[in-house]
Amino acid sequence: MEILIPTINLESIYPEILITVFAILVLLLQVFTSLPGRKQLGYISLTGIVLASIIVLTQGGAFGENTALPIYSFSNLWVVDNFSRFFKLIILIGTGLTVLISIKYLKDEGIDHGEYYSLILFTTIGMMIMAGGSDLITIFLGIELMSISLYVLTGYTRKRLLSNESSLKYFLLGSFATCFLLYGISLLYGATGTTNLKGISGFISDANFGSPVLIIGMVLLLIGFGFKVASVPFHMWTPDVYEGAPAPITAFMSASPKAAAFAAFLRVFIEALPSLQGVWVDIIWVLAAMTMTAGNVIALVQDNVKRMLAYSSIAHAGYILVAFISTDKSGIASILYYMLAYTFMNIGAFAIVIIIGGKGEEKVHVKDYTGLGYRYPLTAAAMTLFLLSLTGIPPTAGFMGKLYLFSAAIKSGYVGLVTIAVLNSVISLYYYLKIIVAMYLKEPELDVAHDSLVFSPAMVIALIIAVCGVLLVGIFPSPYIAMAQQSYISF
Amino acid sequence: MFYILGAGAVLSALSMVTNKRPVSAAMSLIVTMFCLAGLYVLLDAHLIAALQIIIYAGAIMVLFLFVIMLLNIQEKEGRLAGHKIFLQFSGIVIVGYIFIKVVKLIGGSNLPARMEGSIKGFGTTSAVGEMLFTDFLLPFEIASVLLLAAMVGAVILAKAKID
Numbered sequence: 001m002e003i004l005i006p007t008i009n010l011e012s013i014y015p016e017i018l019i020t021v022f023a024i025l026v027l028l029l030q031v032f033t034s035l036p037g038r039k040q041l042g043y044i045s046l047t048g049i050v051l052a053s054i055i056v057l058t059q060g061g062a063f064g065e066n067t068a069l070p071i072y073s074f075s076n077l078w079v080v081d082n083f084s085r086f087f088k089l090i091i092l093i094g095t096g097l098t099v100l101i102s103i104k105y106l107k108d109e110g111i112d113h114g115e116y117y118s119l120i121l122f123t124t125i126g127m128m129i130m131a132g133g134s135d136l137i138t139i140f141l142g143i144e145l146m147s148i149s150l151y152v153l154t155g156y157t158r159k160r161l162l163s164n165e166s167s168l169k170y171f172l173l174g175s176f177a178t179c180f181l182l183y184g185i186s187l188l189y190g191a192t193g194t195t196n197l198k199g200i201s202g203f204i205s206d207a208n209f210g211s212p213v214l215i216i217g218m219v220l221l222l223i224g225f226g227f228k229v230a231s232v233p234f235h236m237w238t239p240d241v242y243e244g245a246p247a248p249i250t251a252f253m254s255a256s257p258k259a260a261a262f263a264a265f266l267r268v269f270i271e272a273l274p275s276l277q278g279v280w281v282d283i284i285w286v287l288a289a290m291t292m293t294a295g296n297v298i299a300l301v302q303d304n305v306k307r308m309l310a311y312s313s314i315a316h317a318g319y320i321l322v323a324f325i326s327t328d329k330s331g332i333a334s335i336l337y338y339m340l341a342y343t344f345m346n347i348g349a350f351a352i353v354i355i356i357g358g359k360g361e362e363k364v365h366v367k368d369y370t371g372l373g374y375r376y377p378l379t380a381a382a383m384t385l386f387l388l389s390l391t392g393i394p395p396t397a398g399f400m401g402k403l404y405l406f407s408a409a410i411k412s413g414y415v416g417l418v419t420i421a422v423l424n425s426v427i428s429l430y431y432y433l434k435i436i437v438a439m440y441l442k443e444p445e446l447d448v449a450h451d452s453l454v455f456s457p458a459m460v461i462a463l464i465i466a467v468c469g470v471l472l473v474g475i476f477p478s479p480y481i482a483m484a485q486q487s488y489i490s491f
Numbered sequence: 492m493f494y495i496l497g498a499g500a501v502l503s504a505l506s507m508v509t510n511k512r513p514v515s516a517a518m519s520l521i522v523t524m525f526c527l528a529g530l531y532v533l534l535d536a537h538l539i540a541a542l543q544i545i546i547y548a549g550a551i552m553v554l555f556l557f558v559i560m561l562l563n564i565q566e567k568e569g570r571l572a573g574h575k576i577f578l579q580f581s582g583i584v585i586v587g588y589i590f591i592k593v594v595k596l597i598g599g600s601n602l603p604a605r606m607e608g609s610i611k612g613f614g615t616t617s618a619v620g621e622m623l624f625t626d627f628l629l630p631f632e633i634a635s636v637l638l639l640a641a642m643v644g645a646v647i648l649a650k651a652k653i654d
Binding site for chain 1: 634
């Protein structure tokens with residue numbers, strides 16, 4: 001029997017191949033390195049991430065009006081377009097910062113094994129596949145690769161009971177959500193006869209097809225993605241998992257996987273199911289309102305900073321959903337821009353949580369931040385910047401991001417939802433300010449005052465990058481906005 | 492034939508979740524797996540049917556039984572508090588209602604007819620293999636990375652001492 005092997009466009013997956021090679025390289029090198037040399041593995045994975053970002057940037061020419069893109073390859077299972085490239089960059093930035101803030105933490109906790117970095121890289125591959133897949137099968141495999149690596153990373157501090165518990169919880173709920181996703185995919189396949197996103201939308205518009213099967217499939221997909229982006233009412237796992245996971249992984253989970261989940265979510269719903277827009281816009285409206293409100297209101301009463309940031313990340317998913325329903329060019333561009341800003345500010349805030357937390361992550365309560373403004377003015381200033389950015393106060397990136405999100409939604413006529421969103425931003429000011437007030441206006445408690453914080457070089461670099469990112473993206477937004485808008489065109 | 496296998500799968504699945512003894516539950520699961528394999532055969536997916544029996548009914552069930560024997564789970568009388576029974580009952584009613592609605596909706600819709608003979612030798616090993624190495628090459632490779640990641644993860648979580 002003769003088999004025709006189709007031409008393989010390897011160039012389109014160079015970044016993914018590179019990251020895979022580095023993941024395996026780190027795994028192999030870890031056997032040959034002694035314990036003090038383990039730090040190098042972090043830097044090696046960082047090299048891979050930087051190289052991959054360069055390839056993503058140059059792949060198919062520069063950003064902007066680009067006729068060479070989108071490039072479809074692997075029998076239309078894979079696409080390189082500005083949308084996927086932008087998301088891949090966000091993901092790689094998030095991963096790079098995570099590696100930087102992990103190096104010291106791993107040593108303190110006595111878990112500096114190479115597998116940690118290689119699992120982070122595997123997660124990254126999964127997320128990049130989610131951003132670049134143009135077929136439900138590819139996207140699903142990306143989601144699984146990301147989730148399985150994350151389940152393990154969540155339980156990576158094996159000696160901490162909280163970590164074990166959160167890993168198991170995440171695994172059980174995550175596999176349950178995967179079932180929904182898979183069932184949705186199979187129903188879509190059953191209704192349309194294809195898993196290709198373009199094929200599905202083509203079939204639906206050709207056949208003028210409003211089958212209930214399709215709608216049930218879509219709702220199941222919505223549940224699956226809703227779980228991955230942690231929107232209410234599928235958010236139950238988030239606080240426990242974020243609290244129990246090692247702090248660098250919490251930072252990672254709240255930024256990059258969320259971006260990747262939104263990438264896949266957007267692509268599936270806007271590229272494959274535009275004809276069902278009338279149905280899913282209403283559902284997402286409700287989800288967005290619930291997600292913002294529940295996230296912010298529950299965050300008000302949290303005393304544990306990690307948990308508070310978990311609820312705040314739920315709220316932020318809600319803000320992004322607000323722009324999701326506008327589904328036009330400016331809506332998608334604003335989501336891309338916001339994800340970029342969010343990556344910097346959220347990982348930055350978690351970096352400070354790691355520094356304050358110290359060995360064994362014991363100091364994660366608001367009271368541990370008292371008096372920080374006098375003892376470590378720079379650290380406190382950075383934390384203030386990140387928190388203000390999360391609230392959305394100028395001149396930070398968070399402000400511009402929220403501005404674009406909400407203005408996109410208003411343009412599409414969702415004034416009611418934007419009102420809810422703005423009210424929620426005001427609520428969020430309270431709990432973010434709680435930390436700032438503790439840092440500057442409260443007398444430090446005795447046992448806190450004597451601690452000295454330890455800053456490792458990698459951590460300082462990560463903080464500088466995050467601060468610069470928040471300020472640059474916030475004060476000079478136009479190049480990033482332009483980039484985000486270009487990313488919609490090829491869609 | 493479909494109805495016999497379908498009913499068998501549902502009944503054995505029911506007996507699996509209601510059975511209190513772990514070994515009997517595992518045995519019911521095997522019956523479910525076999526019935527599902529039969530359904531696959533009816534759909535002309537011979538390779539999937541064979542894999543179902545070899546992997547699920549064979550390998551994974553053996554693992555289940557090993558774990559059950561190693562853990563030596565005692566047969567325990569399940570007791571439910573009053574409100575939990577209420578929760579379960581209302582859960583069953585709600586899910587059942589949704590299920591009936593969904594079945595009615597799907598039953599009334601016209602699904603596209605199956606593309607008969609669109610692929611030569613559909614469901615045979617060689618057809619599946621050809622697809623894997625031509626159209627679905629990328630997912631195939633991603634799956635291999637996925638398995639590697641899962642393997643590394645399993646070792647990390649389960650190893651007694653990591654150096």
